Amino acid sequence: MSKILIFNGPNLNLLGIREPEVYGKATLDDIIKALKKRFKAVTFETFQSNSEGALIDRLHQARGKVAGVVFNPGAFTHTSIALYDAIKAVGLPVIEVHLSLPEARESFRHHSFITPACIGKIAGLGSIGYQLAVEALLAREG
Ligand code: DQA
Numbered sequence: 001m002s003k004i005l006i007f008n009g010p011n012l013n014l015l016g017i018r019e020p021e022v023y024g025k026a027t028l029d030d031i032i033k034a035l036k037k038r039f040k041a042v043t044f045e046t047f048q049s050n051s052e053g054a055l056i057d058r059l060h061q062a063r064g065k066v067a068g069v070v071f072n073p074g075a076f077t078h079t080s081i082a083l084y085d086a087i088k089a090v091g092l093p094v095i096e097v098h099l100s101l102p103e104a105r106e107s108f109r110h111h112s113f114i115t116p117a118c119i120g121k122i123a124g125l126g127s128i129g130y131q132l133a134v135e136a137l138l139a140r141e142g
Helices: 028-038 052-062 074-078 081-090 128-141
Strands: 003-008 043-048 068-072 094-098 120-123
Touching (some): 003 028, 003 052, 028 043, 028 128, 043 052, 052 081, 094 128, 120 128
Parallel strands (some): 003 043, 068 094, 094 120
């Protein structure tokens, strides 16, 4: 049975309240419940933090313990070489997910430090992106 880490960065604890016209009305809890409902054979670990160090520590803990990671790094996408390094260091397959399409927004969102460490990326499709990412990880496992 697959174990997948649903991994979320800063401000994603406020989904549902935070700029719903950009990020949708679903809360993080709604997103995780939908994943558990759809992928009954998967064991989901979940972690959200507003702190870069806590995210790095949690990723280190996941090393060798999960089959893959679905990661929405929030604004750390555009700033964090340390999270890029952490993904490379743990050697886990990571799929980057964004609810919005950063490349279609402000120019400071156009660059991701995270993408080059990932096996793939899903953006702009709202909360279904998390489900698509899980499906892609499972398909890799065969
Ligand atoms: C986001 C996009 C980022 O640019 C932003 O800082 C977020 C959310 C998204 O899911 O669309 O916090 O990662």
